[in-house]
Amino acid sequence: MSKTKERTGAATANSVPPQGGVAGPVAPPRVSARRRRPGVIALSLALIAAGGAGVAVLLLQVSNRTQVVTVVRDVQVGQVLTEQDLGKASMALDPAVRVVRADDLESVVGKRAAVELKPGSLLSPSQVTKDALVKSGEQLVPIGLKPEQVPATALIPGQKVQLVHVPGQGTGDTGQAGKPSGSPQETIAGRVVKASPAAPGTGVVVVDVATAATDGPTAAAWMSAGTLRLVLDAPDGS
Incomplete structure (x- = not known):
């Protein structure tokens, strides 16, 4: 065998066997694009808009305080x-x-x-x-009302009332509702100054009524005798 063949055989024996062909360029990994749901996008936009509207309302309220x-x-x-x-x-x-x-x-x-x-x-x-609740020339008369005598309408300061004299039985010849025959009903004009809460247990309400100074003693006498009743005037005072 010639030296040329020996060298060729040695080179072949020492060489690395082929790897099944020539390798090409390595392709990058394929990344699939994530599908975006329209509903999620719409919800996100709505939340952003709501947050912006809330901030705007808050700023508006602060500025309008x-x-x-x-x-x-x-x-x-x-x-x-x-x-x-x-x-x-x-x-x-x-x-x-x-x-x-x-x-x-x-x-x-x-x-x-x-x-x-x-x-x-x-x-x-x-x-x-700016006015005194009891004016010059007036007197304050406390009127005690039993639960059945208290109006369902709330008594408020400034409300106009009438103090009505209702004679008791046995005080003379009386007509309907205890009114003496042929005589007009006696009344005194007044104005509510204050009404207390109902007293625990009794339910009595005390109403401070301002009347003319000349009528105060008469109203107090009616109250003492138990012949006084309180009647509300119409809201316009008529």
Whole structure:
């Protein structure tokens, strides 16, 4: 054997056997695109829009807040208001709600409470008055009403009433409803100043009624004799 063949055979024996053909370029891994559901996208957009609307509403409410006067202590009917009775608060209000604005606080200090004021409530212009609840030339008569004599309509300060004299039985010749025959019913015009809550146990309500000074003693006498009844006037005072 020739040397050339020996070298060729040795080279063949020492070479690495082929790997089944020539390898081509390696392709990158194939990534499948995730399908996006239209419903999820719509929900996401709706949530984003709702969040933006909520922020807008909050900002609008903050910008529209109003400084108002509040009541911080119990104030009885007729009591003169002081700065210690009042406070301030910032809140969003409906335009239909009538309140005293914080800038007008000084204008209500020194006025009287026309109704009983409770802590935590807003102060409205109708709840204060510059007039004394019992005016010059008037007297205050307390009227005690039994449960069956208390009107179902709430008694509020300023409400006009009539104090009616209803004579008892055995006081003379009487007609219908205890009224003496041929004589007009005696009445006294009055105005509610305050009405107390019903007393525990008895249910009696005491109503402070302002009358003319000349009528006060008569009304008190009727009350003492148990012949007085309280009648509400029409809302317009007629």
